[in-house]
Amino acid sequence: MENKPKKPTPSIKQNLGRHQDAVARRSNFDEVAMGFGLEEAVTEAARCLGCKTKPCELACPVNVKIPEFVDLVHKEDLGAAASKIFETSLFPAICGRVCPQETYCEAACVLKDKFGPVSIGRLERFTADYARKGGLIKPPPCAPDTGKKVACVGSGPTSLAVAAELRKLGHAVTVFEALHEFGGVLCYGIPTFRLPREVVRFEVDMLRKMGVRFLKNVMVGKSITIEELKKDFDIIYIGSGAGLPTPMNAPGEDLVGVYSSNEFLTRVNLMEAYKFPVSDTPYYVGKRTVVVGGGNTAMDSARCAMRLGPENVTLLYRRTRAEMPARAEEVENAMEEGIKFEFLTAPVELEGDEKGRLKRVKCIRMALGEPDASGRRKPVPQKGSEFYIEADSLVVAIGSSPNPVIQQTTPGLAANKWGGIIIDEATAKTSLEGVYAGGDVVRGGATVLLAMKDGKAAARAIHEKLSAKGN
Amino acid sequence: MEHDIYSTEGLYKIVEKTDISATISKHVIYAPLIAAKAKAGHFVILRSRPGGERIPVTLVDWSPENGTVTVIIQAIGKSTSEMNALKAGDSFSDVAGPLGTPVEIKKYGTVLGVGGGVGIAELYPIARAFKQAGNEVVSILGARSKDLLILEAEMASLGRVLVTTDDGSAGKKGLVTDAMKELYAAGEKLDAIFTIGPIIMMKFVAEASRPHATPTFASLNPVMLDGTGMCGGCRVEIGGKPKFACVDGPMFDAHQTNFDALMKRTAAYREQEKESLEKYGKDHNCRIGLH
Numbered sequence: 001m002e003n004k005p006k007k008p009t010p011s012i013k014q015n016l017g018r019h020q021d022a023v024a025r026r027s028n029f030d031e032v033a034m035g036f037g038l039e040e041a042v043t044e045a046a047r048c049l050g051c052k053t054k055p056c057e058l059a060c061p062v063n064v065k066i067p068e069f070v071d072l073v074h075k076e077d078l079g080a081a082a083s084k085i086f087e088t089s090l091f092p093a094i095c096g097r098v099c100p101q102e103t104y105c106e107a108a109c110v111l112k113d114k115f116g117p118v119s120i121g122r123l124e125r126f127t128a129d130y131a132r133k134g135g136l137i138k139p140p141p142c143a144p145d146t147g148k149k150v151a152c153v154g155s156g157p158t159s160l161a162v163a164a165e166l167r168k169l170g171h172a173v174t175v176f177e178a179l180h181e182f183g184g185v186l187c188y189g190i191p192t193f194r195l196p197r198e199v200v201r202f203e204v205d206m207l208r209k210m211g212v213r214f215l216k217n218v219m220v221g222k223s224i225t226i227e228e229l230k231k232d233f234d235i236i237y238i239g240s241g242a243g244l245p246t247p248m249n250a251p252g253e254d255l256v257g258v259y260s261s262n263e264f265l266t267r268v269n270l271m272e273a274y275k276f277p278v279s280d281t282p283y284y285v286g287k288r289t290v291v292v293g294g295g296n297t298a299m300d301s302a303r304c305a306m307r308l309g310p311e312n313v314t315l316l317y318r319r320t321r322a323e324m325p326a327r328a329e330e331v332e333n334a335m336e337e338g339i340k341f342e343f344l345t346a347p348v349e350l351e352g353d354e355k356g357r358l359k360r361v362k363c364i365r366m367a368l369g370e371p372d373a374s375g376r377r378k379p380v381p382q383k384g385s386e387f388y389i390e391a392d393s394l395v396v397a398i399g400s401s402p403n404p405v406i407q408q409t410t411p412g413l414a415a416n417k418w419g420g421i422i423i424d425e426a427t428a429k430t431s432l433e434g435v436y437a438g439g440d441v442v443r444g445g446a447t448v449l450l451a452m453k454d455g456k457a458a459a460r461a462i463h464e465k466l467s468a469k470g471n
Numbered sequence: 472m473e474h475d476i477y478s479t480e481g482l483y484k485i486v487e488k489t490d491i492s493a494t495i496s497k498h499v500i501y502a503p504l505i506a507a508k509a510k511a512g513h514f515v516i517l518r519s520r521p522g523g524e525r526i527p528v529t530l531v532d533w534s535p536e537n538g539t540v541t542v543i544i545q546a547i548g549k550s551t552s553e554m555n556a557l558k559a560g561d562s563f564s565d566v567a568g569p570l571g572t573p574v575e576i577k578k579y580g581t582v583l584g585v586g587g588g589v590g591i592a593e594l595y596p597i598a599r600a601f602k603q604a605g606n607e608v609v610s611i612l613g614a615r616s617k618d619l620l621i622l623e624a625e626m627a628s629l630g631r632v633l634v635t636t637d638d639g640s641a642g643k644k645g646l647v648t649d650a651m652k653e654l655y656a657a658g659e660k661l662d663a664i665f666t667i668g669p670i671i672m673m674k675f676v677a678e679a680s681r682p683h684a685t686p687t688f689a690s691l692n693p694v695m696l697d698g699t700g701m702c703g704g705c706r707v708e709i710g711g712k713p714k715f716a717c718v719d720g721p722m723f724d725a726h727q728t729n730f731d732a733l734m735k736r737t738a739a740y741r742e743q744e745k746e747s748l749e750k751y752g753k754d755h756n757c758r759i760g761l762h
Contacts, residue, residue, distance in 0.1 A: 178699045180565040188701075218567075219699055260704075270697075280522070329485070354734070403700055405699070
């Protein structure tokens with residue numbers, strides 16, 4: 001590293017990072033993106049022009065100080081680079097992996113059109129991993145105890161963000177999780193080949209070291225209600241996520257072998273069914289798996305299924321590749337892994353055998369018509385285009401809506417017609433005094449980054465409330 | 472005694488364990504938050520150890536004073552065998568709950584409880600709650616044989632008990648539905664029926680009461696994963712509509728239940744369950760459940 005360039009070298013080709021071989025990774029759950037080494041990171045960081053206007057930072061949902069941390073990577077001062085990221089983002093090892101940077105910071109990079117953007121996401125991940133593995137990350141200092149108590153419902157990204165911010169400000173925080181692992185969708189939803197579990201555990205442990213209390217196996221709404229929590233806590237933040245799967249409402253959806261993506265991913269990821277029978281929770285994919293949907297959850301489902309050893313995995317999406325909500329990188333990864341994509345195709349009926357097991361999927365071809373309310377061209381079924389795909393298992397990954405249990409068990413908590421909790425956008429306050437909400441329980445199925453952003457914003461409002469006179 | 476429901480001290484410890492038969496054990500577990508909220512019909516999800524399977528079990532009893540909940544587990548697969556191998560003083564790694572929707576307890580008049588096998592354990596707290604609400608309780612208890620018949624004395628303390636066994640080693644030889652038909656034939660007035668046991672038994676209980684239009688409720692036991700309404704794996708068909716047993720149930724109108732679909736769905740992992748149990752049996756030189 002002696003001849004480190006001092007001036008920016010933007011015209012060096014963007015480094016997109018190395019990936020595990022596409023064939024090899026089809027039989028393991030190890031991380032696909034392998035991450036930068038130090039030399040690669042420094043070379044990539046050297047491409048940054050350090051724009052004074054900071055378009056990347058402004059485009060970031062949590063406003064990571066991108067030009068500054070990238071400059072520190074360039075100078076090989078990785079401890080300082082990590083500290084710089086931590087000033088605004090507490091979970092860079094997670095965000096560096098799952099944030100769709102191509103639509104935020106990297107989309108705003110001035111190098112994008114000419115040479116390709118700086119690989120900001122990969123640099124963030126590298127910096128966070130380097131600091132973690134080198135023991136450079138210390139729990140941030142917390143202000144003296146304020147005596148105020150906050151309960152976070154759910155332990156997913158939005159609650160973790162709230163917990164971190166409020167604990168730093170000296171408030172006592174307790175996180176309630178219904179399942180047996182902490183991290184919410186980071187554990188049950190996102191596969192280990194995109195987000196290794198040790199990264200999530202490290203972040204939870206860091207919060208523990210800061211004094212955040214974590215309680216598992218407590219399903220708020222059933223084990224204890226919001227009203228009961230209000231007796232023991234000054235503030236309650238609901239971040240219970242989007243836990244209700246959207247069904248296709250196609251005949252045959254009850255057949256054995258038909259899964260919601262929530263069930264399939266929970267079996268594989270949270271329960272580690274991919275290790276069965278070494279692990280105890282089974283899965284079933286059979287020889288042919290079909291996945292329905294075009295979002296990141298559909299990609300995760302298809303790629304998990306592929307790793308469980310069926311002969312083929314086919315993904316059905318009713319629009320074209322251009323309309324897919326999934327990250328482009330994940331679509332490419334899925335294609336590389338041999339998943340077959342059937343665009344402009346929708347299932348209309350699932351047929352089973354005499355034992356009630358899925359046998360084949362009746363599909364219909366679509367064409368794109370006029371734009372619908374979402375602005376996307378509406379898929380229109382093409383009469384007479386029906387055909388069959390043989391399938392032993394099928395995963396429905398067409399969305400999820402907020403888990404309704406808390407709304408149903410909390411009198412006076414206002415929700416919209418999709419079941420989402422209604423909040424004041426500026427303060428994240430719900431219709432109940434002292435109760436706040438954010439993340440997917442408000443938005444419906446969105447992203448980890450937006451959930452974290454909600455958490456940060458809510459924490460500011462909660463802190464203001466707790467610091468106000470008379471409180 | 473006051474229990475700190477937010478404390479993890481001693482949580483999920485087995486304070487008392489009783490082996491009821493060779494394969495059925497009763498566990499009294501320290502879980503004060505659950506004990507404080509439990510009602511008849513609630514269930515919990517247990518894991519014996521980190522990495523273990525999530526197993527739903529209906530609560531048999533609970534004591535807010537002692538901070539404990541009681542479950543009765545029959546060893547039928549690897550996970551339940553591991554649970555019953557735990558001893559007093561050991562701890563489950565996880566007990567989540569109380570989950571589900573409790574049974575609506577009200578005054579019907581005469582309530583008939585029909586329990587089969589280990590389902591009798593789950594029937595007991597419901598029958599007791601109906602008794603406490605001023606109902607007359609009659610019970611029909613079915614088992615394969617005398618040694619698998621549980622809680623007969625406890626059920627008898629609530630009211631009249633009729634026993635049927637497959638081999639005639641206790642009570643009358645025959646099916647629970649034979650006893651039901653005798654009650655109907657004798658002109659007994661039955662105002663509601665609650666049944667818990669094997670799916671095939673509950674299906675025939677529903678068929679036996681249907682001509683008499685007796686309101687009948689069955690506790691359904693589909694394959695369940697998270698137990699929080701998230702995965703939909705436990706979906707059952709009630710009145711032609713999908714319901715989630717974990718949050719909407721597990722008790723449903725038996726006359727509206729599609730038991731045939733439920734039977735098919737509970738068989739989904741039979742081969743894998745067998746594989747897992749056989750591996751466990753080999754690893755532990757044990758023959759539990761390998762019939």
